[in-house]
Amino acid sequence: MFPLLLISCKGPVTTDISEEKNRHDSLIDSQKDLQKTTPQQEKIPNDNLVPLFYPGQLCHWIRGIYEDSKGNLWFGTNHYGVMRYNGRILQYFTEKEGFGGNRVSGIAEDDEGNLWFGTTGGLTKFNGESFEIYSEKEGLLDNWISTMTLDSKGQIWVGTMDGLNIFDGSSFETLAIPKPQIEKPEPILSHNRITSILEDKNGIMWIGTDGYGICKYDGQEFTHITTENGLADNNIAQIWQDSQGDVWVGTMFGGVSHFTNDAVTNYHAVGIIKLVEAVGFYEDRAGNIWFAVEGDCIYRFDGKNFVNYNEDD
Structure with missing residues (x-):
């Protein structure tokens, strides 16, 4: 039984989940066959473009998966809040239960032991x-959070549709990101949107933007990386670092850029990756790098x- 804290103009309001009759009013027990059990579809609005569930799936679009220190798995979705799986029970949390927003862009x-979620309704803390x-x-630049990360100092870097905030647990600081000189920037959603944030092994922050490439920040100075100095595309989808310290950049329209020391290789240029969105980077135990490419x-x-x-395999 979990009481939920809702923020309102009249102060915090506590709601008990056991008393909340919501669209996900049933818990899924993993002792049943999860491949045959899906949430009650008639109580969840279907997506107009993509079917909500396929056989055996929890949701048609999982944006991220995170394992917390207690071994719980959290699944951030694109429309339906966050799901928690404790090895036995799968439970949904949405705006109706007090969760910040139904689109989840980050979990840390x-x-x-507090969990933080970037959502379309602000930054959500779960204790x-x-x-x-x-x-x-509370000072967030925009409630629509597009990315977030927890740095080595315990600060939360929050990328929004309108810029970048740094949150110390009590207040937001705005970090103004300078824009490079680009002749014809082509942002997808916003000139100020921050799309991805990475702290590398040297403590340098890599900040991905919507149409203005990457901005590196060492705590004092900003350095720009754009198509003018080797980046595959100025619209950044994801920035990720492997165990060797190499930085991988998935872009929206240019495939993948691979940074090794001071050198960069663009794999679309050698005919390997299509000029489409690349995301979901992961390194397995053998050191292989895996990632997803839209439509491929x-x-x-x-x-x-x-x-x-692909589907043929």
């Missing part, structure tokens, strides 16, 4: 018992060669 856990929402009223399924890179796995 701080040193005190294990209740949700607390931090929004524009997944790729595996073993350090020398790429293998494409």
